[in-house]
Amino acid sequence: MRELSVMKQAAREAGTILLEMQGKIVAREKGPADLVTEADVAAQHCIQRVLEAEFPDYGFLGEESDSAGGTVSESCRWVVDPIDGTTNYVHGFDNYSVSIALQQEAVVAGVIFDPVHNRMYSASLGGGAFLNDVPIRTSDVGSLDKALVAASFPPGVQREAVEVKHFVEVLVKCQALRRLGSAALNLCYVAEGKLDAYWATSLKIWDAAAGLLVVTEAGGSMSNIEGGPVNLAKPRLIVASTDSLLKEMVDTLALVTE
Known part of the structure; x- marks a missing residue:
């Protein structure tokens, strides 16, 4: 086009x-x-x-x-x-x-x-x-214990914030966890198989619009934090290489209560 x-x-x-x-x-x-x-x-x-x-x-x-x-x-x-x-x-x-x-x-x-x-x-x-x-295509990693995962936090996150609790919960279950600082590149890294999953709770539409298309066109799965559809206007999202890994990410984050 x-x-x-x-x-x-x-x-x-x-x-x-x-x-x-x-x-x-x-x-x-x-x-x-x-x-x-x-x-x-x-x-x-x-x-x-x-x-x-x-x-x-x-x-x-x-x-x-x-x-x-x-x-x-x-x-x-x-x-x-x-x-x-x-x-x-x-x-x-x-x-x-x-x-x-x-x-x-x-x-x-x-x-x-x-x-x-x-x-x-x-x-x-x-x-x-x-x-x-x-x-490019996503990886075929289907479980969190084999996954390299990335996360994004909002600016000025506090010690007691749910994002910190999410981070710890995923950290103890995944193979490794990164916080790299570019939401758009995190999405692309999932798309090409460098990362297996990524989640974020405070993105804006311009952070995610292009990257979400790249990752889904590469075969990735996505949902909001609760497992429902992503609202592009206020994206609180999880993306993963496979449906099974996405479900495990949703279930893991659900263990944390605010």
Whole structure:
């Protein structure tokens, strides 16, 4: 699809900006422990310019502006996170990405670009998932004791928070547990079989829209934390390589009460 090609172009151009600006930026807080940088803003402006030049009638929903340009109607809009993993970016930790999704009620296309390692993940609805144009699939791991798992926490999580209890509960049951700092890349790592499962409780639509399409098109399973459908507007989600691992993750998190 033509949109997917333009999305890749926009992601690559934004990635070039991020690489050029890393180490030269000033960060400011937009909330407790939540950083935004000049690079976020510059990358989003670049993405919007590229997309709007080809598709001027599409709406645009970006993390750094919420609604910039056109309408934010779900009937046809871009959903953009210019840096997914801003804290990693600020600290020079090379695990961050550019995420762009096309939503037409459902998400129909998504790209996630890791500029440091030149890794372009992409998917279209019904068209499969790819890494640098090579098809990818999830692992076949079906049980938590054999699974490498990742988690995302909200900024400023407290010691008594349910997220910490979830973390401990999974930690003692899985093979290993990671907290890597980029939700979009975590989803892609499940899609390509590097990770076997991932869960998060406080994502925004721009964190998850593209990545969820990539992981499901790669054969992965997903649900909300309680095992029901994912609400993309407020994603509290689990993704896993297999249905059996997803069920075990849901059951494990259900052991924790707030």
